[in-house]
Amino acid sequence: MLEITPIKAFNDNYLWLFRQPDSRECGIVDPGDAGPVLEYLETNDLTLAVILITHHHADHTGGIRELTQHFEVPVYGPQSQNIPAITHPLNEGDEIDVLGQHFRILEIPGHTLDHIAYFAQVSHNSPVLFCGDTLFAGGCGRVFEGTPGMMHHSLQKLAHLPPATRVYCAHEYTMANLTFAQAVTPANEILAKRVNSEQAKRNRDMPTVPTSIEVELATNPFLRCEDQEVIDAAMAHSGQPLQEPAGVFAVIRNWKDSF
Numbered sequence: 001m002l003e004i005t006p007i008k009a010f011n012d013n014y015l016w017l018f019r020q021p022d023s024r025e026c027g028i029v030d031p032g033d034a035g036p037v038l039e040y041l042e043t044n045d046l047t048l049a050v051i052l053i054t055h056h057h058a059d060h061t062g063g064i065r066e067l068t069q070h071f072e073v074p075v076y077g078p079q080s081q082n083i084p085a086i087t088h089p090l091n092e093g094d095e096i097d098v099l100g101q102h103f104r105i106l107e108i109p110g111h112t113l114d115h116i117a118y119f120a121q122v123s124h125n126s127p128v129l130f131c132g133d134t135l136f137a138g139g140c141g142r143v144f145e146g147t148p149g150m151m152h153h154s155l156q157k158l159a160h161l162p163p164a165t166r167v168y169c170a171h172e173y174t175m176a177n178l179t180f181a182q183a184v185t186p187a188n189e190i191l192a193k194r195v196n197s198e199q200a201k202r203n204r205d206m207p208t209v210p211t212s213i214e215v216e217l218a219t220n221p222f223l224r225c226e227d228q229e230v231i232d233a234a235m236a237h238s239g240q241p242l243q244e245p246a247g248v249f250a251v252i253r254n255w256k257d258s259f
Contacts, residue, residue, distance in 0.1 A: 002101055002122045004168060006207050007040050009033040012172040013059055014209065016130060017046075020100050025049040027099055029118070029130045030170055034063030038070065050098045053077030053086065054132030055115040060170065061085070074098075078107075080114035090116060108134045108158065110151025111141035119161060127165040129213075131158060136169045137198075137211040139177030140222040142257065148250035152225065155249075159223045163214035174198050174208035177220075180259050184221040184233045184252060191219040225249045 003021045006014040009032055017040065019026035027050040031037050041048060048071040053061060055078065064075060064085040076096060079089040090096070092107040103118040111133045118130040133141035134151075135158050143151045158167075178195050185191060194215070198208045216223050224230045225245035234251040235242050242248050 001126070002120065002128060004128070007036050009036050010059060014170055014172065014207065016168050018099070019046070023099065025099060027052060030054055030060035030132060031063035031067055032059035032061065034066035037063060037067060047071070048073055051075045052118055052130065053083060054117060054130065055112040056080055056082035057112065057133070060132065078114040078116045082114060106157060108154035110134065110143050110146035110154045113145045117158065125164055127162050128168065129158065129161060129165050130168050132170050134158065135167060135216065136171060136177055137167070137174040137209050138181050138220055139173060139256065140253070143253060148253055149246045151253070152246045152249040155222055159213065159217060161213050163212065163217070165213040166210040167212060167216065168210045172207060172209070175202060180256050181219060181221050183259065185229050187229065188219065194219050221252055222249060
C-alpha cells in the first residue's frame with residue numbers, strides 16, 4: 001500500500017507526499033511551496049527522491065527550484081514550455097515507475113492545456129489518482145486555457161476510472177463545491193449525507209480528500225451531465241434547451257464561476 005500524506009500550503013493547497021511504508025525515500029506532487037515540504041522531510045527524517053507535476057500554475061510548481069537545490073531528483077511533468085524545470089516530460093499513455101510504484105499518464109486539458117494526471121493501480125481495491133486541479137471533491141477546476149468541451153472530455157476520462165480510485169486533488173474546496181452541487185441537485189439524498197459528513201471533517205480541521213470516483217459519480221454535478229436532474233437545472237438556469245452533455249457542462253461551469 002502506498003502511503004500518501006497531505007502537506008498544507010498557502011490557504012488551501014495540498015502537496016501530496018507519497019512513499020512505500022518501509023522506505024525513507026519519498027516523492028512529492030505539485031510542490032508549489034518548498035518550505036513546508038522541507039520542514040516535513042526534516043521532521044520525519046525522509047529524503048526526497050522524485051517530484052511529480054500536473055500543470056504549470058505557480059501554486060503547483062513554485063517550490064521546484066528550491067527543492068532541487070537540496071535534492072538532485074528527477075522532475076516528471078507535462079510536455080510544456082511553461083515548466084522549464086521538467087527533466088522527464090510526459091504525454092498521454094506514458095508509463096513511469098517511481099519509488100516502486102507504476103503510474104500511467106492521462107492528459108486532461110481544460111484547466112490548462114498542459115494538464116496531466118498520474119494513475120496507479122496500487123492494489124485491486126485502492127487505485128490512486130493525482131489529478132491536480134481538474135477534478136475536485138464535489139467539483140472541478142475552472143476552465144482557464146481550454147474549452148468547456150475539452151474539460152468535459154477530460155472529466156469523463158477520469159469518471160471512467162475504477163470506482164474505488166482514490167482521488168487526490170490539490171485544493172480544499174469541498175464545502176464550497178458541495179454548496180453549489182446542492183443548488184444544482186437539491187433532491188440528491190446521497191449529496192445531503194455527504195455534506196454532513198464532510199462538514200464534520202472540516203469542523204475537526206481534517207482534510208476532505210481523498211475522495212473517490214464512486215463518491216464523485218454519485219454527488220458531483222460536473223460528472224453527471226447526462227443525468228436528467230442536472231440537465232433540468234442547467235436548462236432552468238440558462239433558459240435554453242440543452243441535449244448534449246458537453247453543453248450541460250458548459251452551463252453549470254459558467255454558473256459555478258459566478259455562484
